Amino acid sequence: MEQFKLGFRSIIPIISGIVPFGAVMGSAFAEAKLEFWQAMLMNVTVYAGAAQLATTDLMKLNAAILVVVTTGLIINLRFLLYSAAMSPYLKTASPFIKFICAFTLTDQSYAAMTANVDSFKSNEEATQFYLGTAVSMGLAWHASVIAGFVFGNFAPASLSLDFAIPLSFVALLIPTLKTSKHKAIALLSSILSLLFYSLPMKTGLIVTALISIGAAWALIQPKQGA
Amino acid sequence: MIDQGYFLTNVFLLVVGTILIRGCFIAVSHRVNISPKLRELFTYIPAAIFPALVMPAAFFHHGRVEALAGKERFLILLFMALICYFKRNTLFIIGLGLGLLYLANFLGQA
Structure with missing residues (x-):
């Protein structure tokens, strides 16, 4: 409770x-x-x-x-x-x-x-x-x-x-950016969302999210030879 | 006036689709073992989505402060993101951000 x-x-x-x-x-x-x-x-x-x-x-x-x-x-x-x-x-x-x-x-x-x-x-x-x-x-x-x-x-x-809506998301997002990789993905998502803003049917949001998640997936892979 | 049958059909399909989207992974959570790698990936979801939810609204908003090229919301949002690293209090961040915007608008009109 x-x-x-x-x-x-x-x-x-x-x-x-x-x-x-x-x-x-x-x-x-x-x-x-x-x-x-x-x-x-x-x-x-x-x-x-x-x-x-x-x-x-x-x-x-x-x-x-x-x-x-x-x-x-x-x-x-x-x-x-x-x-x-x-x-x-x-x-x-x-x-x-x-x-x-x-x-x-x-x-x-x-x-x-x-x-x-x-x-x-x-x-x-x-x-x-x-x-x-x-x-x-x-x-x-x-x-x-x-x-x-x-x-x-x-x-x-x-x-x-x-x-207050964007401000509240910023306040809730920052504590989740625990590593430099998280910060890099947030930066990437910010830039992509501006680039894809004019895509039809508000698909820019989901395209940005999917590319950012794909980039995160690439970032968490173990480095070759490591 | 929106036709009732048309409205109800749209709402019904939206409800079914949205609950399927929201529930698909949760419904099968007891059957699926999520690998540590995938769990790690999930920690990136806020970083991947939340900036995309807020940045366009702030950046493409045409404000009233000419000295800041009408980009006062975008600049204040960036500033508040920096402040968040030092002061992790949601109410403080919202209050200060709104206060700064009010001040910027007030000074911009003066």
């Missing part, structure tokens, strides 16, 4: 980044003239902000189902890597816990987990911590989306609160 509480608390500092994004999502649902139940259905079941934002916009334009779904799933492909990274910790978990952990896998929960990974003594502690982050994240996200739907995008533009 202690780890659950720690996980829950670990999300609190980054709520300032979650709320403006949730508010944008909620107001986008309202602007697309979705009913409240439709917005909540999508928000609770898909539970992936960036994909929801892109697909809601496409649905508003009446894009083909194939385009809408493919766009959403490509944006969500990064979860495949998170799922792989989470799997060792969930080896002994029950199917129900595995389902909950998979269903609630988000950038923020995964980031909070990886930033604290050295403090876990067992897989059970890691799972409890993760579930704490998931509950905290879920509450913050759904509350801010509802508020955005009802009140519109309430975050004052002058405060630039949307900038």
Whole structure:
């Protein structure tokens, strides 16, 4: 239970980044003239902000189902890597816990987990911590989306609160860059993401991630003759 | 107005696809032995993805501070990444970063 509480608390500092994004999502649902139940259905079941934002916009334009779904799933492909990274910790978990952990896998929960990974003594502690982050994240996200739907995008533009999102990822990323190889991969990913930014359907993100992971794989191979 | 059948079909396919993406490795975790090499590779996932999530948004954002060529978000983000090495407090990093951006915007408009 202690780890659950720690996980829950670990999300609190980054709520300032979650709320403006949730508010944008909620107001986008309202602007697309979705009913409240439709917005909540999508928000609770898909539970992936960036994909929801892109697909809601496409649905508003009446894009083909194939385009809408493919766009959403490509944006969500990064979860495949998170799922792989989470799997060792969930080896002994029950199917129900595995389902909950998979269903609630988000950038923020995964980031909070990886930033604290050295403090876990067992897989059970890691799972409890993760579930704490998931509950905290879920509450913050759904509350801010509802508020955005009802009140519109309430975050004052002058405060630039949307900038809290990249700041929170930087704060969660730096502790995971433990070696010069990790730093090199982060630098590579930064440069590639700028080069591939204009690729269609936001594929730049996943292309960058795959090339960076490939480079990491090459880096961790034992040197020949060593 | 989005047609209800069209909306529900899209949401249903997105839900199924997303849960498959999120759950595929987790579902079979008890059957698969992850080698130490692969575990090591997993430690690189944040480094491979998080910069790609945030860098384009900061770099391609057109800001209001002409003296910084409108790149105040990008510069502040880089500065805060440096600060992170000395002060690993998420709330502090977010607070200081937002404060610097507010200040930059304020001075840029003055």
